[in-house]
Amino acid sequence: MKQYNISELMDSYTDNEFLIEGRSDSDAEAVIRGVMEKARPQKRLRLCFKILAAAALTAAVSVITAAALPAVVFKLSDGDTVIMEPNLIAIRSSVEEKSHDNIYKKEGGRVYFTFEGQNMDITDLISFDTAYYYWSELTDDQGTTHRRCIAVGGTPEHIGWAEAVWEGNEADGSHLRVISFNGSHCYYQYYVDGEVLSFWEWNEKYSSEYPMRDIKFNWVREIREKFEDFDKEHYDREELIWKYPLGWKGKKADDDIPKLANVFDGSYEIR
């Protein structure tokens, strides 16, 4: 005996006969406002992924001391690797479950996006090669607003997230600063209107117009607390960012970087 779920079959049907449009009295402008606040052109994020990849693969870029916080940070949560390609973010995990209630939570096999008071079931929106993107803003100590994107991807069993923060506000959003890390030094690259620049090149051209600013990352504090007892040597807010930009989980950061680099040249093999 074969069985098929009629309700699921009905996904292939569209009711144009009995639906009375407008019955909801929904406010079109309110819907538009709500959507527009969150919807951003995806190209910015994709651009970021491209540049992150480029940064990870570039061996010789300007070396900056830990004097300023990074404007763009990607990291792992409960997984080993975040793979970012122009059109792909895939997160895999091979370690034990950890709580990330400030970003997402898992309940009953479902994944809920909980960042900034959200409580949205994103289970059906994410998969191994699909992430849910949440756009918001971050205000730094100087009161400057930065655009931010949180991406959660994977499956309920293998999930992770990444955060990107763009230097500057909407007007200068095309200035993207990307950090990569080799275990002892930070590498910056800047991306401005399609051009990849080293820090020095960027600084020479734009620094007066787009001064660097410190950005306060809430999640950094959380990570610091986690590692405070574990690794006194690296207990420092700024240092922590440099040493664990990818969400260190008991491995030396030095070990993580080659893996990330390999991801981007396509040779990385998921374990």
Next chain:
Amino acid sequence: MDEEKLVRDLRKGDTDALRELIENCHTFVSSIIVRILRGRKSECEELTQDVFLTAWENRRKLKAGKIRPYLAVIARNKAFGFLRKYHEDLPLDEDILIFDDENIELRIERKELSEVLEEALNALPKEHRELFVRHYYYGQTVSEAAEAMGINESTAKSRLKRGREKLRKILLQKGVQPESAVNAPRLARQRTVNYFGRHNNERKNQI
């Protein structure tokens, strides 16, 4: 609206196109949602936003001429997901379409399935069709649908049964083949996967 241009602009990431999409389709989407949520308007607005955000984030999957069906699938998933989340989803009575023959396999493209469903439903009298749609598309219980249509529950159940029979018959005529022509038996869940060509969860966001 010129759907081809709209889809082209959406794929480029044009937020003006998104605005146009919302202006054109928000009543369609919110009407589906509010019907499934049984009139809860405050949640409806939020879910309507979610539908358009999902469509925006998956805009490369949009196809001209298929925008509304695509939005409808997302809207249904969001609304049923919302009810599930608060444990208010209503089990659909006799939601299973049963084929007595074990040796058959549903092999049909989604587009064809859409046509088969249309044909099956159009073969029903209008009132029967409405009941079927209320129950299986909008998730109303039999008693809710019966009450809304001013008929008693037993009448509604017999009409639904007739609708299922019609659908089953047409599917047998057009959509299923002897399994020997397909493959060895698999689990029912896997059949759903096969028939849509991908996993259920992924299917929900596809056109």
